[in-house]
Structures are given as C-alpha cells and as structure tokens.
Amino acid sequence: MRCPFCGFTQSKVVDSRSKSEGRVIRRRRECLSCLRRFTTKEYIEESPILVIKSDLRREAFNRKKLKQGIMRSCAKRPVSVEQIDAVVGQIENNLKDRSVDEVPSKDIGSMVMKLLKQLDHIAYVRFASVYRNFQDKEEFLAELQDLN
C-alpha cells in the first residue's frame, strides 16, 4: 500500500477495526518512511452468483428471497428463525464452495428440500409442492409416502 504523502510502499498496521459484521476491515497504517498515518479499508470481493431459472433467465442470488420462501413453508411449524437462517447459511456456503458463477434454481430447490426434510416434514412438503410443481396428485402422494 503506497503512502499517500511520500509514496513509500511499506507501512505497518497500527490499528485494525472490523465493521459491518466483519465484512469491512479498517486499518490505520503508519508509513515506515515519513511516519505519517493513513487509513485503508479492506472488503471481501463478492461476485454475485446468478441463478438460472427454468426459462433460462438469470437472476442474482437473493438471500432474502430464499429466506422468505423457506419461512413461508415453515409458517406455523415448530421451526425457529435460527434454524431457517442455518438452512440459508448452508446453502450460501454450498454455493460459494462450488465456485461457479451460475447455478440452476432447481439445484437450490433440491438443497432446500434436503435440509427441510431433516427439519420438518410439513415444511418440506409445502416447499416441495411449490418448487417441484407436482404434475399430479399421485406424484404428490408418492412424495408424502416417501416420508414415512
């Protein structure tokens, strides 16, 4: 990091503070040449993941929207917000681990279903019925039977 006063390229960090839930780190630096101080900020470079919808349109992955969808499925069920957050967090981590820029929406749907299945069967079936868009009643009933 080049000193803004003298242009020297070496400095030491004299103070480090984390902001916005650790997403930004503010560093107070001291130039090793002129000893003047300046501040740098470090951000995580977030490249948005695009979700490929069934009609092939792309849409930026939206954590909030995913959470709302899961919450709708969990309405009046014994599932806590913490548990829902954990599901969303696991999916986010999974997407990051894949290190791809695009992911089919049905992949996200299956991940949610897998996690909800462990959490609450009713929430799982509600979510599955929206995501999978069951073609007929038999298919839906077959899915229900699978749970037992």
Ligand SMILES: [Zn+2]
């Ligand atoms: Zn300097």
